[in-house]
Amino acid sequence: MYNFFGYFISVYVIVFGLIILWFIIQFRSENRFLLKKYDNDKGMN
Amino acid sequence: MLSVQNISKAFNRKKILKNISFSQKEGESIVFMGRNGAGKSTLFRIIARLMTYDNGSIIFQGKNLLKVKPIHSSKLFYLGHSPGMYHPFSAIENLNFLLSLRKIYKDQSEILDVLDQFGLMESANEPIGVYSEGMLQRLKIVCAQLMDWDMILIDEPFSNLDKDGLDLVQKHISFWRSQNKTISMILHNKNHAENFCDRILTLESGIIK
Amino acid sequence: MFLVLLKKELFIELRSKELILSMVVFGIAIVLAFSFSSNLSRAVVINYASGMFWITILFVSALGVHRSFAYEKEYDAFSMLVTAPIDRGLIFLAKWVSGFIYLTLMEILIIFPFFKFLMIDYPSNILIAISTTLFINLGIMAVANLVSGIAMRSNLSEILLPILFFPLVSPIIIAATKISTSVMLNDSYVLWEIWVLIVGSIIIISGLAGYVLFDYLVEE
Amino acid sequence: MTNYFQKKNNQWSILVIIILSIINILNIVYNTPMVPDQHWAQKIFYVHVPSAWIGFLSYFIVMISGFMYLTSRDNKWDNIGLAASEIGTFFMALVLITGPIWATPIWGQPWVWEPRLVTTLILFLIYIGYFMIRAYGGYIERMKRNAAALGIVAFINVPIIFLSVQFWSPEIQSHPQVEMAEQPSEILSPFIFSLIVFTMLYTVMIRYRVYVINLNNGMNEDV
Secondary structure (H helix, E strand, O other): OOOOHHHHHHHHHHHHHHHHHHHHHHHHHHHHHHHHHHHHHHHHH | OEEEEEEEEEOOOEEEEEEEEEEOOOEEEEEEOOOOOOOHHHHHHHHHHOOOOOEEEEEEEOOOOOOOOHHHOEEEEEEEOOOOOOOEHHHHHHHHHHHHOOOOOOOHHHHHHHHHHHHOOOOOEEEEEOOOOOHHHHHHHHHHHHHOEEEEEEEOOOOOOOOHHEEEEEHHHHHHHHHOOOOEEEEHHHHOOOOHEEEEEEEEEEEEE | OOOHHHHHHHHHHHHHOHHHHHHHHHHHHHHHHHHHHHHOHHHHHHHHHHHHHHHHHHHHHHHHHHHHHHHHHHHHHHHHHHHHHHHHHHHHHHHHHHHHHHHHHHHHHHHHHHHHOOOEEEOOOOHHHHHHHHHHHHHHHHHHHHHHHOOOOOOOHHHHHHHHHHEEEHHHHHHHHHHHHOOOHOOOHHHHHHHHHHHHHHHHHHHHHHHHHHHOOOOO | OOOHHHHHHHHHHHHHHHHHHHHHHHHHOOOOOOOOOHHHHHHHHHHHHHHHHHHHHHHHHHHHHHHHHHHHHOHHHHHHHHHHHOOOOOOHHHHHHHHHHHHHHOOOOOOOHHHHHHHHHHHHHHHHHHHHHHHHOOOOHHHHHHHHHHHHHHHHHHHHHHHHHHOOOOOOOOOOOOHHHHOHHHHHHHHHHHHHHHHHHHHHHHHHHHHHHHHHHHHHHHO
């Protein structure tokens, strides 16, 4: 009954894993920019 | 003749030209001065439609150059730093090609005697790859002399010219001015600029003073 | 006006003959490489012949189109061309047709060694073979000029051109190999008629795209 | 310049997407029929085809934004083009990874010259060139114009690439679900649902990416 289950699981893990990874990368790069911007603004005034 | 309204241009997000605006009447000649990197050549290349610009508008002879087909800027001629010709071609072939590009048909004798005036006669048939910088500069002025234009943009007309080359070019420029043609040039030394133009505009880090 | 530009393109080549020589030498080198590597039986070589031929043409056209744009960069000749009061699409058309002429010239010089080295006999009806090859040349050159228009002004154009050119030209290469094999085995037209339509649609689409986009690509 | 997810409606959208995706996965696992000889491998189809659909959709958006940028010179369009091309290439990579995994159980060998897969591969290669142009295209304003032009050229070639590859390999037994219409309804409805969920996910991703790009550009501008 459960043959090819391995393929099924691996595909779903890859697809949804990478999508979550993508969100994490965006979140971190967003924070990096906000941090840098905060230093700029702080340095400015 | 030409009115430029708040042109601005940025390279790699660094603003080179910040809202440049000026206008030029028929027959008036203007010299642009400013230190290197102030954006003078960029402004000329933008007016000549060689380079795009971020915003603003350029009205030449009543037509907005951005909106209209290139055919309408046929009376505007631009001479840049580099000769803008093909190195395998000889001087005559280059001139013939550029003349036929603008649908001007001059017979060979007229081209030859203008070349003769500039002392380029003996090397007229050699490919311009072997020309020296000074000869290329003279060739550019020959090209300007042969074309029919109402307005010309010259980028440093007097660069790397020898003594009599300088007199020749100055003679021609004053000849053009007497013919009531509008000229705008980029120059670096003051006294040259004085006796060649009605107005001097200095470009300082993207703004006209 | 288009003829003036075309005359310039052809004269510039007559003057320096750089383009044709480098294309022919490069083509012959590839054919030699094929002939050395293919000491197989003639039967195998027959159905690979069209693939080998079109690979040679592919590399040579990439080299050729890069050379023809290199002329414009010397002495910034392109600036005088761009500031002239002509429609910029014409520059693309002139480049396209002159590239097509050079590629055909190069093929004429390559055909003889190609068939001799690989010991293949000529296709029976020469006329169809020639007309299809010319038709495919037109398609390859359309894509080549469009891509070099995009990659020409960037400072890494030598590397960018092949990277952009080969994926975009892959449908033509599939069509070309199919047409050439069926011409060699002289199948009936209806069998490979679809491929001629595909190459035709590529020519129309790349030509139009080039003509329209060149206005934006050419400005500095 | 707050965080993208501090705004109220963005939080709602990401929550809705997470819930819908979970429902989607449960729906696929539980109430889709077990095709006799393919068993679980057939269920990869519910993820593989939507991501291919999103890849082509985002390349279409790249073409539209390229065209708009060339005509209106407005930076907003270029940001959308960049975001769409990145996400499109991300999903195309997903398709190229899951394709062979799916092909091994069904056809026995990983890479099969199936028209859709080959079109995806060619487009993926073109977009590698696209990102090369974005990296080495000279100064930023000109690079954006070249990239927009390439975006347009890439998408108008999609039908040609697909057609030429389609006729090239007719003898290969075609994609199992190529005739979308005749699929039994209990396969079709979860597929449509998964397609909708993926498209909504895509809109959230592209809005988020555009926000980050603006942040990045905004940050450079002040420098």
